[in-house]
Amino acid sequence: MFAQSHATTVQRRAIAFALCLCMAAPALPQNAPLPAPLPDLGDASESTLSRAAERALGRETMRSARAQGAVLDDPEVNDYLQTLGQRLVAADPTINEKFEFFAVGASEINAFALPGGHVGVNTGLILAAQSESELASVLAHEISHVSQHHIARQYAAQTRAGYASLAAMLLAIIAGGRGDVAIAAITGANAAQAQAAINYTREHEHEADRVGFTLLERAGFDPRAMASFFERLQQQTRVLDGNAPVWLRTHPLTQTRIAEAQDRAFDKTYRQVPDSQEFQMVRALLRSYEGDAAQAVARLAAELKEGRYRDRTAARYGHAAALLRAKDLVRAKTEVDTLERDGMRHPMIEALAGLILQQSRDYAGAIARYEAALKRYPDHLQLVYDYPRTLLLAGDPARAVRFAEDRLLRRTDDGDLHQMAAEGYAALGQPMQSHYHQGEYYAAQGNTKGAIEQLELATRMRGGDYRVMLIAESRLRELREQQREILKTGRASASAAISARSPSLRAFTRD
Numbered sequence: 001m002f003a004q005s006h007a008t009t010v011q012r013r014a015i016a017f018a019l020c021l022c023m024a025a026p027a028l029p030q031n032a033p034l035p036a037p038l039p040d041l042g043d044a045s046e047s048t049l050s051r052a053a054e055r056a057l058g059r060e061t062m063r064s065a066r067a068q069g070a071v072l073d074d075p076e077v078n079d080y081l082q083t084l085g086q087r088l089v090a091a092d093p094t095i096n097e098k099f100e101f102f103a104v105g106a107s108e109i110n111a112f113a114l115p116g117g118h119v120g121v122n123t124g125l126i127l128a129a130q131s132e133s134e135l136a137s138v139l140a141h142e143i144s145h146v147s148q149h150h151i152a153r154q155y156a157a158q159t160r161a162g163y164a165s166l167a168a169m170l171l172a173i174i175a176g177g178r179g180d181v182a183i184a185a186i187t188g189a190n191a192a193q194a195q196a197a198i199n200y201t202r203e204h205e206h207e208a209d210r211v212g213f214t215l216l217e218r219a220g221f222d223p224r225a226m227a228s229f230f231e232r233l234q235q236q237t238r239v240l241d242g243n244a245p246v247w248l249r250t251h252p253l254t255q256t257r258i259a260e261a262q263d264r265a266f267d268k269t270y271r272q273v274p275d276s277q278e279f280q281m282v283r284a285l286l287r288s289y290e291g292d293a294a295q296a297v298a299r300l301a302a303e304l305k306e307g308r309y310r311d312r313t314a315a316r317y318g319h320a321a322a323l324l325r326a327k328d329l330v331r332a333k334t335e336v337d338t339l340e341r342d343g344m345r346h347p348m349i350e351a352l353a354g355l356i357l358q359q360s361r362d363y364a365g366a367i368a369r370y371e372a373a374l375k376r377y378p379d380h381l382q383l384v385y386d387y388p389r390t391l392l393l394a395g396d397p398a399r400a401v402r403f404a405e406d407r408l409l410r411r412t413d414d415g416d417l418h419q420m421a422a423e424g425y426a427a428l429g430q431p432m433q434s435h436y437h438q439g440e441y442y443a444a445q446g447n448t449k450g451a452i453e454q455l456e457l458a459t460r461m462r463g464g465d466y467r468v469m470l471i472a473e474s475r476l477r478e479l480r481e482q483q484r485e486i487l488k489t490g491r492a493s494a495s496a497a498i499s500a501r502s503p504s505l506r507a508f509t510r511d
């Protein structure tokens with residue numbers, strides 16, 4: 001669950017059109033010259049953009065994207081994508097890149113791959129997929145762009161675009177999906193230039209379809225899903241009167257592509273692949289975020305009443321989530337009670353139940369609930385965050401800090417946990433620890449300047465823990481070095497603009 005204000009759909013559309021900075025062959029205007037076919041670059045790509053450089057570029061882009069709030073702040077949705085994506089990656093033992101899958105809160109149907117294995121998926125695409133296999137087919141396609149090093153190859157083909165502008169362009173891609181004017185202004189990327197530099201060629205698209213198909217099948221998904229999703233998107237384009245979804249505009253579906261996807265699936269034996277419970281639950285959660293809260297409640301209530309759903313548990317869960325969003329805590333609790341009376345157990349239901357108690361200010365009830373749930377689902381991130389947050393609200397910073405510190409042993413760069421630790425230590429009157437964790441929080445958010453300021457404060461404190469002082473000093477050196485690197489590689493303007501914004505602390509209450 002997340003709290004975020006969204007630009008209106010109209011704004012997002014307009015901006016997406018203006019930028020159109022996606023990473024694949026765009027629909028060119030009728031009279032535009034077709035791009036010249038690229039020479040076969042083979043492994044020459046590695047010399048222009050090394051694996052290490054690719055990873056660094058990906059990390060930098062992600063840092064900026066996080067700083068701008070372009071990554072959906074919802075551990076349940078991100079966790080789900082991560083699990084689904086890793087299942088596909090694991091199906092091919094020759095893939096040795098590390099992948100990170102994340103959601104972008106945007107209604108545009110889009111997905112994209114960044115260098116270094118970061119794959120973004122718009123929430124609009126998750127909702128457009130009619131089955132988990134369809135969603136997986138797009139992920140498989142994007143994974144293949146990464147595993148086949150298409151980005152590095154494109155880079156090699158466009159050496160005129162420098163490292164710095166490529167970073168800016170990649171950020172603009174995420175902006176294209178989310179429609180954030182701020183990012184576009186910061187990156188200052190020229191749309192046409194950016195597009196030319198990172199468009200995939202038709203050969204790359206063909207290869208990503210082919211390799212992705214194999215991945216989809218090996219991972220045990222329905223291999224026909226790729227063709228069916230392509231077809232649905234194509235139909236949608238006709239309905240939308242030429243206003244194709246972003247992913248389609250950047251991945252023009254020629255009849256050939258659809259026919260090939262069908263051909264590949266033709267001789268595959270029919271395989272009924274049921275959707276996971278998580279797929280249904282995550283979609284229900286995303287639907288509870290659509291429109292204003294009252295509209296979401298009305299829509300989901302009607303669907304539940306009229307039986308217009310594929311999964312009853314998910315439908316009821318979505319209704320409960322919408323009710324919580326509308327602050328109708330009594331009815332939200334009734335819905336969760338009904339789910340539990342029916343014997344439904346799921347970590348997302350546990351997290352929702354805890355949040356309803358927390359929002360009802362029944363902190364003792366919420367804490368007991370979280371503690372029981374964490375025994376069952378110790379790694380469900382929503383629970384891992386909501387438990388210490390509730391302890392802080394309940395005025396028990398000592399326990400909140402203990403829990404956060406314990407989890408930070410394994411999740412050393414988890415911004416949320418650092419932020420709660422910072423708040424807890426502040427409440428306990430331990431400013432050195434508080435500034436240290438606030439610094440780590442900023443660092444995780446991509447705000448290097450803010451992180452340095454906080455760590456400087458931490459090292460100036462007297463009477464704190466000597467061990468923390470040493471850690472803070474060492475991190476300070478690292479971050480100053482990082483800052484120098486950023487300036488050196490000419491990304492100063494973007495980075496400075498990002499750091500100048502004082503990131504607001506994450507809200508405790510959800511929308």
Ligand SMILES: [Zn+2]
Pocket residue numbers: 024141145200205208251
């Ligand atoms: Zn593609």
